[in-house]
Amino acid sequence: MIQHINSGIAFHTVPIAETGYFSPIIANFLSGQLPLREFYAYNPVAPDFDMVMKMKEGQPLRRDILAETLYQQYAHLEIREEVRANIGLLQATNTFTVCTAHQPNIFTGYLYFVYKILQTIKLTQDLARQYPGKHFVPVYYMGSEDADLDELGSIFLDGKKLTWQTDQTGAVGRMRTEGLEEMINQIGDSIGYLPHAPQILEILRKAYLEQPDIQQATLSLVNDLFGCYGLVVLIPDTPNFKRQLIPVMKDELLEQSSEKVVSKTIDKLSAHFKVQATPREINLFYLFDNKRERIVKDGELWKVLHTALSFTRDELLNELEAHPERFSPNVILRGILQETILPNIAFIGGGGEVAYWLELKDLFQYHKVPYPVILLRNSFLWVRREEHTRLGKLGLSPDALFEDTGLLLSKFVHAHTNASLVLRDEYAAVEKLFNELEEKAKAIDITLIASVNAERSRAIKSIGKMEHKFLRAEKKKFAWQTEQIQTVKDRLFPGNSLQERKENFLPYYAEYGPAFFDHILQFCIPVTDQFIIVTELS
Numbered sequence: 001m002i003q004h005i006n007s008g009i010a011f012h013t014v015p016i017a018e019t020g021y022f023s024p025i026i027a028n029f030l031s032g033q034l035p036l037r038e039f040y041a042y043n044p045v046a047p048d049f050d051m052v053m054k055m056k057e058g059q060p061l062r063r064d065i066l067a068e069t070l071y072q073q074y075a076h077l078e079i080r081e082e083v084r085a086n087i088g089l090l091q092a093t094n095t096f097t098v099c100t101a102h103q104p105n106i107f108t109g110y111l112y113f114v115y116k117i118l119q120t121i122k123l124t125q126d127l128a129r130q131y132p133g134k135h136f137v138p139v140y141y142m143g144s145e146d147a148d149l150d151e152l153g154s155i156f157l158d159g160k161k162l163t164w165q166t167d168q169t170g171a172v173g174r175m176r177t178e179g180l181e182e183m184i185n186q187i188g189d190s191i192g193y194l195p196h197a198p199q200i201l202e203i204l205r206k207a208y209l210e211q212p213d214i215q216q217a218t219l220s221l222v223n224d225l226f227g228c229y230g231l232v233v234l235i236p237d238t239p240n241f242k243r244q245l246i247p248v249m250k251d252e253l254l255e256q257s258s259e260k261v262v263s264k265t266i267d268k269l270s271a272h273f274k275v276q277a278t279p280r281e282i283n284l285f286y287l288f289d290n291k292r293e294r295i296v297k298d299g300e301l302w303k304v305l306h307t308a309l310s311f312t313r314d315e316l317l318n319e320l321e322a323h324p325e326r327f328s329p330n331v332i333l334r335g336i337l338q339e340t341i342l343p344n345i346a347f348i349g350g351g352g353e354v355a356y357w358l359e360l361k362d363l364f365q366y367h368k369v370p371y372p373v374i375l376l377r378n379s380f381l382w383v384r385r386e387e388h389t390r391l392g393k394l395g396l397s398p399d400a401l402f403e404d405t406g407l408l409l410s411k412f413v414h415a416h417t418n419a420s421l422v423l424r425d426e427y428a429a430v431e432k433l434f435n436e437l438e439e440k441a442k443a444i445d446i447t448l449i450a451s452v453n454a455e456r457s458r459a460i461k462s463i464g465k466m467e468h469k470f471l472r473a474e475k476k477k478f479a480w481q482t483e484q485i486q487t488v489k490d491r492l493f494p495g496n497s498l499q500e501r502k503e504n505f506l507p508y509y510a511e512y513g514p515a516f517f518d519h520i521l522q523f524c525i526p527v528t529d530q531f532i533i534v535t536e537l538s
Helices: 024-031 049-057 063-073 081-089 111-130 180-191 197-210 214-229 239-255 257-269 313-322 331-341 351-357 361-366 385-394 398-402 405-416 424-444 448-477 479-492 506-512 515-523
Strands: 004-006 009-015 095-102 135-142 154-157 160-163 232-234 284-288 291-298 301-304 327-329 344-349 373-376 380-383 530-536
Touching (some): 024 351, 024 373, 049 344, 063 081, 063 232, 081 135, 081 214, 111 135, 111 214, 111 344, 111 515, 154 180, 154 506, 180 506, 197 214, 197 506, 214 232, 214 515, 239 257, 239 284, 239 313, 239 327, 239 331, 257 331, 257 361, 331 344, 331 351, 331 361, 344 351, 351 373, 380 385, 398 479, 398 530, 405 479, 506 515, 515 530
Parallel strands (some): 095 135, 095 344, 344 373
Antiparallel strands (some): 009 530, 284 291, 284 327, 291 301
């Protein structure tokens, strides 16, 4: 545990592997040990950035197209000078990027959306100090082609789920922003009393009521929130970027190489862990109008599922050359596109993202694209003053709340009661008694031993039931404390999930303003195996 205090806010860390909220594959990944070590290129807690930059320098990149296209994407916005300067720096061969990726969830979706971005920014700042002769640009790579509106179209706010009511289909990034004004009004009803609410509500209205679609709205929102840090937003859904992936997509359509390469990796990986993503025969969608549908090979034709569209080989290749933007990579190929167009050295992702990147190293090697440093995103638990005060009165630290609630309550009662709730002596006495009875049974009739042991089991069960009743009765004496523990646990772990996987950033921004981001940025540890707990002390 590391403890730091600044301006009435403290933070300390807990090993991620000890929280109970991360999968075994992530714990093994962070350990840097077998069996996962062969599935990634650089140690996730001590990466060799010198080596990854050297590898990236050998990759041909169209930096001119990258900068030109980014300027075009920002043309309709008031671009901050920090962002403009960073886009310009991308044209220099001594500039590298650190990237995180996420779908354009409305209003950012979950808290970890902003945590990923702030960690990306912090790592570029740290690298700039470490390598003064080079430049490092933070990039948010927008997964705007995702079509999962059920996942992207809701936020959790004030204990309720707010959902965008729309019948649009296809890539969420291309969806029109119609109907979101009502949600913004609902958000205002929830957070409007907080001091920075007018500021953040104005940013939301500017983004979602003035921009034509979700990807442009997300660009506006993220730019207003993080442009001051020089964060560059990249929307890959454009011909300029997709054209650079044509050789990979052509190979995918004609040779179906991804399935062959990744399946071999999965065969080895699945011997130890559950795999995150399974490749299809063709890992591309066809993207048009309000549809994003899989491409499948059927005999000598390539068909687009759930449509009447089909292509011969020549027609397909002509379509790919003329309209590369209509071909959309799935999770297996998305990273290849990202690393083809960016001078990227590190990718920051959540547990699920890390798990599928572990399947892809051989695929990167097959396509001769350098594999980046893969880092697990920072996880935070923000403990407000009220929760901190309650925990202090209970004599508990926030770390204790990672326990199962029932176990936590039982431990608390055991630690604070004067009664003997664990009947160890009684269990021992029963065992001693029935051991003696068993010896007597042997002397009289060996068949009686089964009866003795049956009675032994019943007696032990009876003591167990009595022990449970003692604990339940004692818990009633601690009703106030157990209620307080339950209340704090429910607030900090809503739905028994991590705070960052459920809540949205809006109430925090409305309460603290931009200082919320500054605090998180201050406490970010870009390369770590620790979970970060931030506590307001006063």
